[in-house]
Amino acid sequence: xxxxxxxxxxxxxxxxxxxxxxxxxxxxxxxxxxxxxxxxxxxxxxxxxxxxxxxxxxxxxxxxxxxxxxxxxxxxxxxxxxxxxxxxxxxxxxxxxxxxxxxxxxxxxxxxxxxxxxxxxxxxxxxxxxxxxxxxxxxxxxxxxxxxxxxxxxxxxxxxxxxxxxxxxxxxxxxxxxxxxxxxxxxxxxxxxxxxxxxxxxxxxxxxxxxxxxxxxxxxxxxxxxxxxxxxxxxxxxxxxxxxxxxxxxxxxxxxxxxxxxxxxxxxxxxxxxxxxxxxxxxxxxxxxxxxxxxxxxxxxxxxxxxxxxxxxxxxxxxxxxxxxxxxxxxxxxxxxxxxxxxxxxxxxxxxxxxxxxxxxxxxxxxxxxxxxxxxxxxxxxxxxxxxxxxxxxxxxxxxxxxxxxxxxx
Amino acid sequence: xxxxxxxxxxxxxxxxxxxxxxxxxxxxxxxxxxxxxxxxxxxxxxxxxxxxxxxxxxxxxxxxxxxxxxxxxxxxxxxxxxxxxxxxxxxxxxxxxxxxxxxxxxxxxxxxxxxxxxxxxxxxxxxxxxxxxxxxxxxxxxxxxxxxxxxxxxxxxxxxxxxxxxxxxxxxxxxxxxxxxxxxxxxxxxxxxxxxxxxxxxxxxxxxxxxxxxxxxxxxxxxxxxx
Numbered sequence: 001x002x003x004x005x006x007x008x009x010x011x012x013x014x015x016x017x018x019x020x021x022x023x024x025x026x027x028x029x030x031x032x033x034x035x036x037x038x039x040x041x042x043x044x045x046x047x048x049x050x051x052x053x054x055x056x057x058x059x060x061x062x063x064x065x066x067x068x069x070x071x072x073x074x075x076x077x078x079x080x081x082x083x084x085x086x087x088x089x090x091x092x093x094x095x096x097x098x099x100x101x102x103x104x105x106x107x108x109x110x111x112x113x114x115x116x117x118x119x120x121x122x123x124x125x126x127x128x129x130x131x132x133x134x135x136x137x138x139x140x141x142x143x144x145x146x147x148x149x150x151x152x153x154x155x156x157x158x159x160x161x162x163x164x165x166x167x168x169x170x171x172x173x174x175x176x177x178x179x180x181x182x183x184x185x186x187x188x189x190x191x192x193x194x195x196x197x198x199x200x201x202x203x204x205x206x207x208x209x210x211x212x213x214x215x216x217x218x219x220x221x222x223x224x225x226x227x228x229x230x231x232x233x234x235x236x237x238x239x240x241x242x243x244x245x246x247x248x249x250x251x252x253x254x255x256x257x258x259x260x261x262x263x264x265x266x267x268x269x270x271x272x273x274x275x276x277x278x279x280x281x282x283x284x285x286x287x288x289x290x291x292x293x294x295x296x297x298x299x300x301x302x303x304x305x306x307x308x309x310x311x312x313x314x315x316x317x318x319x320x321x322x323x324x325x326x327x328x329x330x331x332x333x334x335x336x337x338x339x340x341x342x343x344x345x346x347x348x349x350x351x352x353x354x355x356x357x358x359x360x361x362x363x364x365x366x367x368x369x370x371x372x373x374x375x376x377x378x379x380x381x382x383x384x385x386x387x388x389x390x391x392x393x394x395x396x397x398x399x400x401x402x403x404x405x406x407x408x409x410x
Numbered sequence: 411x412x413x414x415x416x417x418x419x420x421x422x423x424x425x426x427x428x429x430x431x432x433x434x435x436x437x438x439x440x441x442x443x444x445x446x447x448x449x450x451x452x453x454x455x456x457x458x459x460x461x462x463x464x465x466x467x468x469x470x471x472x473x474x475x476x477x478x479x480x481x482x483x484x485x486x487x488x489x490x491x492x493x494x495x496x497x498x499x500x501x502x503x504x505x506x507x508x509x510x511x512x513x514x515x516x517x518x519x520x521x522x523x524x525x526x527x528x529x530x531x532x533x534x535x536x537x538x539x540x541x542x543x544x545x546x547x548x549x550x551x552x553x554x555x556x557x558x559x560x561x562x563x564x565x566x567x568x569x570x571x572x573x574x575x576x577x578x579x580x581x582x583x584x585x586x587x588x589x590x591x592x593x594x595x596x597x598x599x600x601x602x603x604x605x606x607x608x609x610x611x612x613x614x615x616x617x618x619x620x621x622x623x624x625x626x627x628x629x630x631x632x633x634x635x636x637x
Contacts, residue, residue: 005523016511320507323468324521324568325496327489403468407507 003337006330010338017310021342024306027299028346028386029353032379034292036354039375041361042285044368049278059099060132061244062268063091063230063251081264085209085225087254088126095246097238102129103209103227107217111157111165111205112177118164122178122205124212132233140172140187143208151210155183158202159191181215183207240269299346300386307339307394318398319406332399339391340384347383351376414441414477415575415607416465421474423460423630434460436630437474442609444575447602449618450611452627459580461627462611466499466578467491479575496525500569504581506561508553508568514540515549518567525572539567543597559590566597570606577601579610583617595620 014021065082088103106123127145130136143154155176162171171185192201207216213225234243247267255264311318318331355371362369423435435457442448452458463469464476467483470491476483479498486494495501500521508517519536527535540549543563553561562582569577579598583591599620602608610621618624626634 002526005529012512316507317509320509321520321524322492323466323495323501323507325492325524325572327492327524329489330524404463407503 006333006337007341009334010341013310013314013338014342020306024303025299025342025346025349027302028296028343028383029299029350031292031296031299031386032347032350032383033354033357034295035289035382036351036371036375036379037357037361038285038288038292040354040358040369040371042282042288043370043372043375044362045281046278046285047370048368049281059234059236059240060270061232061234061240061247062270063232063247063265064228064268065265081255082221082223082226082228083230083265084223084227087251088227088230090250090254091230091232091247092128094250095232095243097235097243097246099233099235100128100131101230101232102126102132103230104129105209105213105217105226105228107212107219109179109205109216111161113165113171113174116165118161120161120203120205122207122212122216124209124217125206126209129206129231132231134233135192136190137187138190139170140185142187148208148210151214152208153181153183153211153215154186154207156187156189156206157185158189158204158206160200160203161205162188178205178207179216181211183211240272244269296382296386300343300390303339303343303387304390304394306342307335307391308397310338311335311394311398315401315406315409318401319403319409322401322403323407328399331401332395335395335398336388336391339395340387343383343387343391344380347380350383351379354379413443415444415446415479416440416442417475417477418465418471419475421461421464421471421476423457423464423469424472433630435464435471438630438632439474440625440632440635442607444607445602445605446623447598447608447621448610448623448625449621450609450625450627451613451615451618453613456627457630458611458627460630462578462580462609465576465609466501467495492524496521497572498575500572500574500577502562502565502569502577502579502582504584506553506558506565506585508561508564510554511552513550513552514545514556514564514567517553517564518571520568521572535571536567539570540564542570543567557590558586559593562586562590562594563597566594570601575607577606577608579608581612582610583612583614591617 063083083103085103088101091098091101102125104123104125106121108119109122110117110119127143127148130142136142137156140156142156143152146152147154155178157165157171157176165171165176166174171188174185175182176185177183189202189204189206195201209227210225213219219226232243232247234240244267248263251265251267252263257263321331321334355376358369358371418441419439421435421438422433425432425434438457438461450458450462460469464471465478467478467486468491470486471484474484478494481494481498483491483494509520515533515536518540519532522532522535537546537549540546540563543566545560545563545567548556548560551560553564556564577598582598583594586594595617598608598610602622608621610617612618623637624634625632
């Protein structure tokens with residue numbers, strides 16, 4: 001008996017008991033749709049986190065005065081003495097495994113161009129800032145360390161600021177007045193979008209830290225060349241733990257902290273923090289997928305149950321088929337195909353419901369959902385496997401029937 | 411030369427029922443030639459059904475030799491027996507045993523499905539056999555839409571569709587009224603007239619009278635064989 005004929009026989013048998021077939025496949029439908037929804041949600045969440053890491057710079061250390069931001073919060077960031085340009089220099093020269101390092105300080109200023117004005121955040125940074133944050137201009141250029149040293153009046157603006165001041169026209173080469181200081185726009189930063197806490201990261205301007213400090217903000221913080229935050233990008237080949245420890249040692253010496261005393265600064269690896277969170281979420285994802293897998297298993301047991309009922313009910317049919325020349329394999333395949341068709345159909349329906357469910361969740365909460373083709377393949381493959389696995393025993397039992405007894409079965 | 415179609419010597423069949431052994435056949439030897447019309451008779455428990463299962467290749471003897479159409483059956487494996495049944499034997503049962511919700515033509519074509527015959531040829535051959543038994547107009551009817559006599563005709567068409575060497579009928583009229591029974595038996599008479607070897611199991615003497623030879627079983631042995 002060829003496969004095509006066998007599938008037709010199976011479809012006929014399933015159609016004859018349409019309601020029972022539908023109920024039998026319900027377990028598989030629920031199992032497969034649950035797997036797809038769970039995997040899509042988990043995948044979407046971990047992708048969102050990956051993006052977040054990428055937007056921040058994957059191997060970025062953030063050094064701030066004050067004690068740890070993530071451990072027991074004692075002093076809080078900013079309560080201790082500011083760092084300064086010399087700290088940045090020291091990190092650059094004395095620590096191995098740092099690819100780029102930059103200080104940052106910021107304030108708010110008003111930008112005026114052609115009678116349009118816009119008030120927003122201005123950041124003063126060193127030349128390696130762009131590399132450290134992995135954020136570069138989409139047009140124009142970034143500034144050089146010479147321009148930082150000389151306090152050049154050059155500025156880079158974010159996409160939102162460019163839009164507010166210049167609309168569609170090209171800002172590069174224009175002069176913008178920042179507070180009272182005219183500065184030349186040398187580039188527009190690439191779009192970064194919203195941060196995870198909803199701040200528009202493109203509504204910003206970047207200028208050499210010296211220029212911002214001396215000409216624009218003019219803060220007197222009681223420290224020469226103050227820096228609020230230092231960003232250090234760890235070399236891809238270096239061990240982040242080791243680099244962090246080296247930085248901590250150096251900073252303790254530079255800040256005169258006695259052995260045994262608490263640090264008055266913190267070194268945080270945000271990438272690692274996010275990764276740890278990601279790991280927790282993916283473990284949760286594994287749990288969810290396991291729960292969904294169990295429902296698929298229960299669905300499979302339902303299939304096995306119904307196939308056992310079906311083969312018992314059709315004992316005479318089996319006897320007849322054996323009498324007219326069906327071999328054991330023919331009988332076994334007939335029922336195996338029936339159960340695979342049942343599960344496969346259930347898998348297809350479950351796939352559609354799962355995709356629909358994932359899309360619905362996405363629309364509900366703007367929750368990022370990632371439906372991967374491989375998930376669909378796995379779901380369909382798993383349902384076919386369930387069909388074979390749970391269909392085999394009933395089919396095998398049917399094929400072992402004695403034709404005489406089967407024909408006599410009432 | 412009239413070589414035996416069925417040739418059996420000292421056939422025994424012992425069933426184990428828990429502790430007890432049931433001797434269903436106790437050394438049966440018989441020859442049936444091609445083209446014969448044989449009625450197998452006897453009370454229930456006499457061994458006639460066991461004998462029929464044996465020559466229908468549904469069962470194997472515990473001992474003895476059984477040769478049908480030149481092939482030795484006593485040592486065949488289950489799948490070999492299935493292949494043998496599919497090609498050499500046509501069964502007609504008391505309860506018809508048609509597949510429900512399946513058209514007459516598909517019921518009649520069922521044995522061909524297992525002998526690897528193409529769909530178009532299956533249809534053609536099943537149609538020819540249904541016409542032969544007088545059901546040319548009802549090929550697409552399901553069993554539930556057919557009378558008992560018509561259902562049995564479908565079953566006969568099914569039994570003939572593989573051009574078997576033997577037609578085995580087990581109480582074929584047992585579930586039919588006397589007039590319908592007569593119609594079915596006339597089909598058998600005609601088939602035998604055309605050369606088909608028919609073996610018919612019955613306990614009704616007037617049904618057995620249609621056959622040209624009567625073999626009577628009692629207690630697992632042949633007690634009478636008359637022509």
